[in-house]
Amino acid sequence: MRGLARAPWFWMSAGLVLAFLAAMILPWLLSEAPGLFFSPGTPRRTQAPGYGTALYEELTQPEVYWLNQPAGRASSTGQGWSKGAYRIPWTTAPPPEAGLPLPQAGRLYRPWLRPVLPPAYIFPRLGSGGGPAPDERESPAFTDINPPGFPGLRLAPFVLFPLPPELSLSSLLATLPSPAPASEPPAGVPPGSTGWSTSHRDEEMQGGEAGDESMPAGNEGARRSTRRWQIPRPALTPVFGFIRRAARYSPLPPGEVxxxxxxxxxxxxxxxxxxxxxxxxxxxxxxxxxxxxxxxxxxxxxxxxxxxxxxxxxxxxxxxxxxxxxxxxxxxxxxxxxxxxxxxxxxxxxxxxxxxxxxxxxxxxxxxxxxxxxxxxxxxxxxxxxxxxxxxxxxxxxxxxxxxxxxxxxxxxxxxxxxxxxxxxxxxxxxxxxxxxxxxxxxxxxxxxxxxxxxxxxxxxxxxxxxxxxxxxxxxxxxxxxxxxxxxxxxxxxxxxxxxxxxxxxxxxxxxxxxxxxxxxxxxxxxxxxxxxxxxxxxxxxxxxxxxxxxxxxxxxxxxxxxxxxxxxx
Missing domain, CATH: 3.20.20.80 (Glycosidases)
Structure with missing residues (x-):
């Protein structure tokens, strides 16, 4: 036994096992820890930095995933505007919107190991309402993979383990609603670019209209597509998640610069x-x-x-x-x-x-x-x-x-x-x-x-x-x-x-x-x-x-x- 304890390979193997277990368990602990201190659904009052003494309700898990950035990385995406913090009725200041991760590491976290599923499905949109509906190109980032009434499926802690048949990746992905068919972006614009959307409307056509080359005669009931650019709605949240106290600055000179x-x-x-x-x-x-x-x-x-x-x-x-x-x-x-x-x-x-x-x-x-x-x-x-x-x-x-x-x-x-x-x-x-x-x-x-x-x-x-x-x-x-x-x-x-x-x-x-x-x-x-x-x-x-x-x-x-x-x- 003493010889085993002195063997370098033993401690190296033990360290790798412990590190693997920590990487698997820690994200789950971070997501569940708030429930040990706050009752589910009970908002915690906090001061919103940059808005004086205004108080806002802070969402608890699992809805906190909704506030996180759907792309699952530190750089900005322009898609984090889905829902902001609720405003307490007696305040008048605007609530901070959702965007880059807020600085509560124990409540808004990202798993250290990149999961098998795309990041968009690790931070599912739970519930309904609470923000403007994303356009067709952004909707897959907010797809809800949970059945109605299910409190929230956390895939990150266990996606690397063998899954039982009923929880296999293929079965989970099969339950995802199919996004609306997306048309191609304008020529030269890569498919990953945001800022355009395609709307579809079904029309009963009695033959093509004069001068309408996009709807030839004989296409009764064809689907007409209209491509249009939409104003982006990137998050209003400060870049580092809060408004830091700025260094000294000079006020605007009276009357002239x-x-x-x-x-x-x-x-x-x-x-x-x-x-x-x-x-x-x-x-x-x-x-x-x-x-x-x-x-x-x-x-x-x-x-x-x-x-x-x-x-x-x-x-x-x-x-x-x-x-x-x-x-x-x-x-x-x-x-x-x-x-x-x-x-x-x-x-x-x-x-x-x-x-x-x-x-x-x-x-x-x-x-x-x-x-x-x-x-x-x-x-x-x-x-x-x-x-x-x-x-x-x-x-x-x-x-x-x-x-x-x-x-x-x-x-x-x-x-x-x-x-x-x-x-x-x-x-x-x-x-x-x-x-x-x-x-x-x-x-x-x-x-x-x-x-x-x-x-x-x-x-x-x-x-x-x-x-x-x-x-x-x-x-x-x-x-x-x-x-x-x-x-x-x-x-x-x-x-x-x-x-x-x-x-x-x-x-x-x-x-x-x-x-x-x-x-x-x-x-x-x-x-x-x-x-x-x-x-x-x-x-x-x-x-x-x-x-x-x-x-x-x-x-x-x-x-x-x-x-x-x-x-x-x-």
């Missing part, structure tokens, strides 16, 4: 010293810092699960909180600017989320950069997860740039789940979602738009319509750079040589449409076709002030703002 831009590379280098010095010398009170660039790379190492999965983080700003603390001590209002839908990191890391080519594969613009599809709920969730993290780190505002569809490259080859006729709806719905998600932080949310959006009556084919963007955003920043207008714009033969006239006209039209309070234009602090100096800078500022706008931002891609250094304090 006057600032300049720093890229993520510049913010993490010695160039930032020059940018801050110029801002202080001229009397600016704001700095716009790029936290996500046109490649999808972040300025810091993110804690957002999907950002870590695709490797989006960098060390350009090693300590974001210290970086912000320094700017705040100097009296600056700091805006986090993020390139939104031009996101090569996400598109290449998760190709099913990318804008596609008609022939398949990832579409790229003329610079070889990939875009993600603005119509997908998981894309929305990821982008706003990053925005929320920026507010948690202490940024004073989030600014969405590239919140549109592509404009350069082979646009005719673009395949999106969003029809061209619904692009305005898609962009406006994303901004609505972002504003609602970020509302608990009580800080402004803004968006950049093309300069022509200020005067265009339509969306220019990119989904940006001024009134729709301004409806949900606190501020809108038209990029009214005179150098970016083609010859003949607004009646000017050479718009770049007419900074006052171009900006005065563009902002005048925009102000007549949405007022001046939300307008915060981007101005030109660089030379392109014409050499700009203090005179051209002053002409732009005069046009802004004459329009009645008191806030503005200067842009220079290289971070060299020497054109501003000759100006008197603004």
């Amino acid at each position: 006057r600032g300049l831009h720093a890229s993520s590379n510049q913010a993490g280098s010695a160039r930032m010293t020059s940018i801050v010095r110029t801002a202080e010398q001229v009397g600016l009170n704001a700095v716009v810092v790029e936290i996500k660039d046109e490649f999808g790379r972040l300025a810091y190492q993110s804690r957002v699960p999907l950002a870590r999965e695709i490797g989006a983080g960098t060390d350009r700003i090693p300590d974001v909180r210290a970086f912000l603390a320094d700017l705040h001590e100097r009296g600056f209002y700091v805006i986090a600017r993020m390139v939104t839908f031009q996101d090569g990191k996400l598109a290449e890391g998760r190709p099913e989320l990318a804008i596609r080519r008609r022939s398949g594969g990832i579409w790229r613009n003329s610079q070889g950069l990939a875009w993600v599809d603005p119509g997908l709920g998981e894309v929305w969730r990821y982008e706003v997860d990053i925005a929320e993290e920026a507010l948690q780190l202490g940024f004073d505002e989030v600014q969405f740039d590239y919140v549109r569809f592509p404009t350069d490259g082979n646009i005719s080859d673009v395949v999106s789940v969003v029809p061209a006729s619904q692009r305005v709806t898609a962009i406006a719905a994303f901004l609505d979602y972002a504003k609602e998600r970020l509302a608990p932080y009580g800080r402004p949310v803004s968006a950049d738009v093309f300069g022509f959006v200020a005067t265009a009556e339509d969306d220019l084919g990119i989904g940006q319509h001024l009134e729709e963007v301004a409806r949900s955003m606190d501020f809108v920043s038209p990029m009214v750079y005179p150098s970016h207008y083609p010859k003949g714009s607004y009646g000017f033969a050479d718009p770049d040589a007419e900074p006052y006239g171009v900006i005065r006209h563009a902002l005048g039209v925009a102000a007549s449409r949405i007022g001046t309070e939300k307008l915060r234009p981007w101005l030109q602090s660089f030379s392109l076709r014409h050499v700009y100096g203090p005179e051209e800078i002053a002409a732009q500022l005069r046009a802004v002030h004459e329009t009645g706008i008191s806030s503005w931002l200067f842009w220079n891609a290289s971070g060299r703002y020497n054109l501003l250094e000759g100006l008197p304090p603004l």
